Amino acid sequence: MAKNAVITGWGYYAPSRVLTNADLERIVDTTDEWITSRTGIKERRIASDGETTSTMSVRAARAALEKAHLRAQDVQLVIVGTASPDYLFPATACLVQAEIGAMKAGAFDVEAACTSFISALAIARGLIVSGVYENALVIGAETLSRLLNWKDRSTCVLFGDGAGACVLEATNASVGIESTVLHGDGSKGELLMVPAGASKLPASADTIERGLHFITMAGGEVFKLAVKSMADAAEEAIAEAGLSLDDIDVLIPHQANIRIIEGVAKRLHFPMEKVFVNIQRYGNTSAASIPIAICEAEATGRLRRGDKVLLVAFGGGFTWGAAVLEWFGAHDGMRPPSPLERAAQVLEDVVERVRPA
Numbered sequence: 001m002a003k004n005a006v007i008t009g010w011g012y013y014a015p016s017r018v019l020t021n022a023d024l025e026r027i028v029d030t031t032d033e034w035i036t037s038r039t040g041i042k043e044r045r046i047a048s049d050g051e052t053t054s055t056m057s058v059r060a061a062r063a064a065l066e067k068a069h070l071r072a073q074d075v076q077l078v079i080v081g082t083a084s085p086d087y088l089f090p091a092t093a094c095l096v097q098a099e100i101g102a103m104k105a106g107a108f109d110v111e112a113a114c115t116s117f118i119s120a121l122a123i124a125r126g127l128i129v130s131g132v133y134e135n136a137l138v139i140g141a142e143t144l145s146r147l148l149n150w151k152d153r154s155t156c157v158l159f160g161d162g163a164g165a166c167v168l169e170a171t172n173a174s175v176g177i178e179s180t181v182l183h184g185d186g187s188k189g190e191l192l193m194v195p196a197g198a199s200k201l202p203a204s205a206d207t208i209e210r211g212l213h214f215i216t217m218a219g220g221e222v223f224k225l226a227v228k229s230m231a232d233a234a235e236e237a238i239a240e241a242g243l244s245l246d247d248i249d250v251l252i253p254h255q256a257n258i259r260i261i262e263g264v265a266k267r268l269h270f271p272m273e274k275v276f277v278n279i280q281r282y283g284n285t286s287a288a289s290i291p292i293a294i295c296e297a298e299a300t301g302r303l304r305r306g307d308k309v310l311l312v313a314f315g316g317g318f319t320w321g322a323a324v325l326e327w328f329g330a331h332d333g334m335r336p337p338s339p340l341e342r343a344a345q346v347l348e349d350v351v352e353r354v355r356p357a
């Protein structure tokens with residue numbers, strides 16, 4: 001049985017279409033000043049017509065596999081965390097699995113709104129540490145722009161689209177994910193939801209007329225509970241890892257709102273200089289926000305080998321959770337060839353030796 005599960009590959013995809021606050025001023029009754037001061041968001045990415053949660057996931061997954069030097073056919077598990085899947089079923093993870101050619105992998109989706117990525121990470125880690133799998137591809141991806149009411153200024157300015165992926169592998173080294181905690185409170189589900197389109201309220205002319213296929217949210221309630229819950233989960237995950245807040249080098253929170261992020265840091269007495277923030281460029285990409293932030297933190301030198309990293313999220317459900325990990329980074333060397341590749345190499349050598357000069 002492996003001792004730990006470690007992130008060995010990461011990648012993300014953000015649609016090229018940028019929607020700025022100035023663009024939104026032309027769509028709804030809002031201002032750049034209101035959005036910036038209340039949320040910290042300046043712009044967000046919006047999927048183009050041909051893009052979906054699965055197509056963005058595929059782009060992120062391929063980048064993560066390349067970084068890990070892991071071939072798609074050797075992937076054992078694909079989990080997609082999302083609240084905006086391509087379909088109710090088949091699972092988006094199955095679409096990704098087929099598209100990348102991970103045909104030996106199990107595949108399923110996890111839906112815990114903005115906590116979906118941490119939830120998927122916790123599941124994958126558990127299955128790796130218990131010896132069930134050697135590796136897993138964990139993706140957080142959303143196309144929330146398709147679930148937004150573009151006439152509702154209280155929600156449409158907040159969200160964006162994108163995907164991020166991490167490869168998790170088994171290791172006996174003392175590195176990788178050190179703790180995960182997950183929580184939920186279903187009694188508050190109605191404060192943030194998409195009311196129609198599933199089995200309770202199937203699509204009908206009436207549900208469409210009433211706009212019930214869009215995200216509805218009681219923003220103030222979400223705000224208050226998010227700060228407290230994220231701070232509590234962070235403390236719990238740190239204690240479970242046997243660490244203290246002083247040991248944490250980087251906090252990568254779910255990017256919901258700069259004021260929520262600052263509220264969590266303040267509650268924890270954690271310096272904002274050690275918090276990674278990119279909400280200004282992406283808005284709230286829900287399940288995708290943490291894996292995209294991991295990629296950007298690494299690319300900008302904010303994540304270095306040996307760093308203790310705290311991930312924390314809160315979302316609809318309500319759901320919330322946190323994870324503590326020691327960052328390892330990419331494999332230093334290439335993966336050894338598979339038995340098939342080795343056999344092909346031997347054959348090539350034989351052919352080379354018997355070929356007349």
Ligand code: ACO
Pocket residue numbers: 029030031034035038039114153154155157158192217218219220221222223226254255256257260284286314315316
């Ligand atoms: N532009 C201009 N005015 C707006 C806009 C807008 N885009 N949206 C709402 N308003 C108005 C409202 O109509 C209201 O007007 P009224 O007072 O005349 O009725 C007023 O602004 C509300 O203002 P505030 O109370 O100051 O707004 P608040 O500070 O609560 O900020 C916000 C609202 C940004 C939604 C905040 O509550 C929030 O961030 N909540 C968390 C929501 C969130 O992040 N959800 C994401 C999903 S969960 C997660 O990811 C953690």
